[in-house]
Amino acid sequence: MYKLITYAGYDNKYGPHIFPIEPDLDRTISHIKMARELPESIERYMRSAKPIPGKTQLLLDAMGSSDYYGANVNGDYFPTEALDHKGPEYGYETFMHYAFPYKFHVNKDPSRAYGDKVTLSDYDRKMHRVLLIVTVDDRKCSDILNDLANGKYWDVSMGCRVPWDECSICKNRARNRGEYCAHLRYQMNRILEDGRRVCAYNWRPKFFDISFVPIGAEKASHVLAKVAHQIPVYEIRSSAELGEIYYAKLAEARSAAPSRRMPTSPRTFPPRT
Numbered sequence: 001m002y003k004l005i006t007y008a009g010y011d012n013k014y015g016p017h018i019f020p021i022e023p024d025l026d027r028t029i030s031h032i033k034m035a036r037e038l039p040e041s042i043e044r045y046m047r048s049a050k051p052i053p054g055k056t057q058l059l060l061d062a063m064g065s066s067d068y069y070g071a072n073v074n075g076d077y078f079p080t081e082a083l084d085h086k087g088p089e090y091g092y093e094t095f096m097h098y099a100f101p102y103k104f105h106v107n108k109d110p111s112r113a114y115g116d117k118v119t120l121s122d123y124d125r126k127m128h129r130v131l132l133i134v135t136v137d138d139r140k141c142s143d144i145l146n147d148l149a150n151g152k153y154w155d156v157s158m159g160c161r162v163p164w165d166e167c168s169i170c171k172n173r174a175r176n177r178g179e180y181c182a183h184l185r186y187q188m189n190r191i192l193e194d195g196r197r198v199c200a201y202n203w204r205p206k207f208f209d210i211s212f213v214p215i216g217a218e219k220a221s222h223v224l225a226k227v228a229h230q231i232p233v234y235e236i237r238s239s240a241e242l243g244e245i246y247y248a249k250l251a252e253a254r255s256a257a258p259s260r261r262m263p264t265s266p267r268t269f270p271p272r273t
């Protein structure tokens, strides 16, 4: 199933999650280092990074392990072992193999991406976060980059595909929302009377989309939808539901592909260059 997960580009507790890598590398690194220590591979890359004409390289603090930061607002739990995995099957490295930067999740066609395939990804074992170096096109991303220069951080959305997710309460494994147990269907992200939180464990996430979305756009559309349909205030939309909305065409394309006998095969999607 496809999932869409969105994090704020800036949060009050941890500060910015997007850092432009400027031509003055020493200055950039010391600037970022004031905020945090960097894993060796990222620092090494940044120290040797050369400016690319017409492009801007960004360091993206994409997401944290739920073992340290908890589940996200949609009730998605990404354990450390699911993110800190080297290789193209699942985990942090999949960003580097499959994900292009987009605006608004237009991700069927890599030629419509706003930059190159993710340049570098690593797992920060001190802070337990996935870090990415993303190279974007200055002209196509002038709005994002101008906002960034003015201290406004766009939200960052990630698309991932999971063969199944697992309910934190009854351990039911569902390959799609139709197979969800009552917990994930009706109580997503709630805390039960015994203190346990209802969430969906994603043990095998394969990330294929890294998108910039204007601040709060998805929250706003969610709020509007709530008003329109008078959905109870506490209803949580699962990322699988959002994934169905945003990645419907991808799912269609996949099911129409000739290799349907292996629905979870990584070979049919995402496209490689």
Ligand SMILES: [Zn+2]
Pocket: 167, 168, 169, 170, 171, 172, 181, 182, 183, 184
């Ligand atoms: Zn359950």
